[in-house]
Amino acid sequence: MSAIMLFAGCGNSTKGNDGYVLKINDEEVSKGEFMVYLNEARLNFESVGGSDIWETDFEGMTAEDVAKNSAINALELVKVSNQKANELGVSLTEDEISSAKSEAEKSFETLGEYAENNGITLEDVENTMIDQTLYSKVYNSVTSSFEVSEADFNAYYESVKGDLQNYYKKYTIKSIFVSDKVKAEEVISKYNSGTDFDTLFDEYEEQEGMINQSETTYKGTLESLFGVEFDVQAGQISSALDGGDGYYIIKVENIEESTEEELKSMAEQMYTENAKQQLFTDEYKKWSENVKIEKNDEILNQIKVNQ
Numbered sequence: 001m002s003a004i005m006l007f008a009g010c011g012n013s014t015k016g017n018d019g020y021v022l023k024i025n026d027e028e029v030s031k032g033e034f035m036v037y038l039n040e041a042r043l044n045f046e047s048v049g050g051s052d053i054w055e056t057d058f059e060g061m062t063a064e065d066v067a068k069n070s071a072i073n074a075l076e077l078v079k080v081s082n083q084k085a086n087e088l089g090v091s092l093t094e095d096e097i098s099s100a101k102s103e104a105e106k107s108f109e110t111l112g113e114y115a116e117n118n119g120i121t122l123e124d125v126e127n128t129m130i131d132q133t134l135y136s137k138v139y140n141s142v143t144s145s146f147e148v149s150e151a152d153f154n155a156y157y158e159s160v161k162g163d164l165q166n167y168y169k170k171y172t173i174k175s176i177f178v179s180d181k182v183k184a185e186e187v188i189s190k191y192n193s194g195t196d197f198d199t200l201f202d203e204y205e206e207q208e209g210m211i212n213q214s215e216t217t218y219k220g221t222l223e224s225l226f227g228v229e230f231d232v233q234a235g236q237i238s239s240a241l242d243g244g245d246g247y248y249i250i251k252v253e254n255i256e257e258s259t260e261e262e263l264k265s266m267a268e269q270m271y272t273e274n275a276k277q278q279l280f281t282d283e284y285k286k287w288s289e290n291v292k293i294e295k296n297d298e299i300l301n302q303i304k305v306n307q
Helices: 002-007 031-049 051-055 063-082 094-111 113-117 122-143 150-167 181-192 197-204 219-226 260-290
Strands: 020-024 027-030 170-178 215-218 247-256 293-295
Touching (some): 020 063, 031 051, 031 122, 063 260, 094 113, 094 122, 150 219, 150 260, 181 197, 181 247
Antiparallel strands (some): 020 293, 170 215, 170 247
């Protein structure tokens, strides 16, 4: 649900897109708008499984079909929710619409050739952003009555405290990025032979404009980025960590535990969002019981995720 909500949004334009791909309660979704959703599904898939994920079989379904279904589910969530806006007394202000259109212009520029190849227009992206903004207001309206129960939260906190302490362990680090593993191993070898890390940064760092300075992050963030357990001690460097686009060598300068106050604050944010999510999900299930979805298979079957 969180991934769907993050990228949700769709509008009503059908011009210049060879007709509709879906109808959700008789509301048409154009090909261009569907492709915006499909692109987000594509990016999500590849962030998890890399570009090779499209060769994966998902219990008899192709990765492409799973991605299309993900886009359809996201569209259904947003469309059905937004169709309840009037009933909930929710609407967008002129400023909110204007802001959504400004964000759409930036997003459209980043789509580049993908937009051109898949018939996505600026209007498609504008409608997407406007619907996303409305969806967020519908979500907030449904969940606005939620209040944190102190007893329930304390029980939740005790159950996740250990995991949070591990995830939110603070690491002060510096890093060097190189494009291939041979160079990464050179950096590691020279550091182990006594060459200063800052000197190695000046010699090897390949990211344009990167400044050699310390930054603070979390153990869990590093593990999520690189898909490995990160247990480097202070004063040591990591092995060559595959970042997808190259390799990172990370020097740990300091390790610090998050305070109890910090952990409780983060836990409360998680607890509150999870509870609101469940509250909205329960309401959405009622709305979606009699949803009518019509697929235009002639167009849908011709659509490719990567083109």
